[in-house]
Amino acid sequence: MGPNTAAPAGACADVAIVILNWNGAKFLHRFLPGVVAHADGARVIVADNASTDNSVELLARDFPTVELLLLDRNWGFCEGYNQALAQVDSPFFVLLNSDVEVTLGWLRPLRGLLEANPRIAAVQPKILSQIDPTSFEYAGAGGGYLDRLAYPFCRGRLFDTLEKDLGQYDDPRPVAWATGACLMVRRTAWQALGGLEPAFFAHMEEIDFCWRLQNAGHEVWYHGGSAVQHVGGGTLHKTNPRKTYLNFRNGLALLYKNAAPGELYGPMFQRLVLDGVAGLRFLLSGQLGNFWAVLRAHFSFYGSFGYWQKKRRAARPHLRVRDRAGVYDGSLVWAYFGKGKRKFSELGLK
Known part of the structure; x- marks a missing residue:
């Protein structure tokens, strides 16, 4: 399918929302209509990682305005996105998981933050649980942090303990890493760093990418004024x-x-x-x-x-x-298992 030439030139016309799909027809059927409805003029692209289910047929039949990139095999998450985004020339990308439900107005705050501050190369929205939207979701929550041993955690999530969203993390702020479940990136920064680390295949690749961004002098942010809902575990459950x-x-x-x-x-x-x-x-x-x-x-x-x-x-x-922003100088393992701290606010970070 060719580009969506009928798409309105909205506020986010220079953004490409790119969903990497592998055998995710059920998620595309469920969540892609919302992405299309709330794209705000952005291109919507599905990059298919050689699915063996009916994903491609579903897209052709039910989503004629969505662009389709067919990859020749399952490259995994990291190299799949590298292969797909090499074919997209929009100034801004959103890497969006197929199991994410977007909300009205989710895109503009992210785009506005990058426009306002050229030092920012990547930004994520608030990530809530699609199953329980009153709670933060594991993959990103209220922005990603690292302790001194590089163990990742989030505002709103320490290890497997999730907080309720009470508006306590609505403020935009720089962080150590932003989730790959919904990540807006400047194309120039993506190209300069060579995209995601292909040897990672999947998992923690966004942390590596964001760390490299900061080492290269860029900033990574979280914007609580934008929110999406993530199913999580759509590819591999965390106990797998x-x-x-x-x-x-x-x-x-x-x-x-x-x-x-x-x-x-x-x-x-x-x-x-x-x-x-x-x-x-x-x-x-x-x-x-x-x-x-x-x-x-x-x-x-x-x-x-x-x-x-x-x-x-x-x-x-x-x-x-x-x-770098978002680094905790203590040990998360000791704080959580040794001292019983279960909330981000208990770590003494601002």
């Missing part, structure tokens, strides 16, 4: 051993690739110890699949160490001591 493997492997690679020289080796050693503790907990609780996933994650990281070394060497001129 495949997801456990990707999170542990990518967590090590994330820290090794991006940390400044003076902030790498101590945190890296502590991560290895804590990963061992996590693996032991999986074993003692009978979660053998997740236990083996942690071991495989470490073997994969060590086995690919030459690749990660090349990535770190290439990034070395831009690696910065921790002056």
Whole structure:
């Protein structure tokens, strides 16, 4: 299908909303009508990762105004977006998961923030649970943070504990990372950094991308004046051993690739110890699949160490001591499991 030439030239005509799809016909049927209705003049594009369900037929039949990019195979989340966005020339992209329900007026605040501040290269909206819209959702919540060991958390979500949305995180602010479930990015910054890290395949790739953005001198923001609702777990549930493997492997690679020289080796050693503790907990609780996933994650990281070394060497001129936004100088593991802190406000961060 060709471009939507009939689309009105709205306030967001220079934005392309790009949904990467793989066998997600049920989500497209459910949520794509809302994306089209609330596009505000933006292009709506579905990049299909060689689906084997009826996604392509559904799009051709029910969504004739939506552009379709057909990828030749399932490239995974990271390289799938890299392949798709190389074919899109809009100044701004929105990487949008197929299991996201957008709301009226969600797009303009994000676009307005990037227009107002050229230093901002990426921004996310408030991410609420589609199942329970009164609660924040795991993947992004009220903006992403990292502790000193590069464990990710959010305003509104520490580990698996989710807060209710009471308006406490409605303010726009710089953060350490913005969710890949709904991420608006400047095309120039995306191209300069080469997009997402393909070796990640999926999971934590947006954290790596946002860390690289900040190392390159850009800012990453959260805008609570825009909200979307995310189903979550649409591809892999968070207890799936495949997801456990990707999170542990990518967590090590994330820290090794991006940390400044003076902030790498101590945190890296502590991560290895804590990963061992996590693996032991999986074993003692009978979660053998997740236990083996942690071991495989470490073997994969060590086995690919030459690749990660090349990535770190290439990034070395831009690696910065921790002056980034959204970094907690303590240990999230200790705060959560040792001190019982369950809310972002209890960490002492502003």
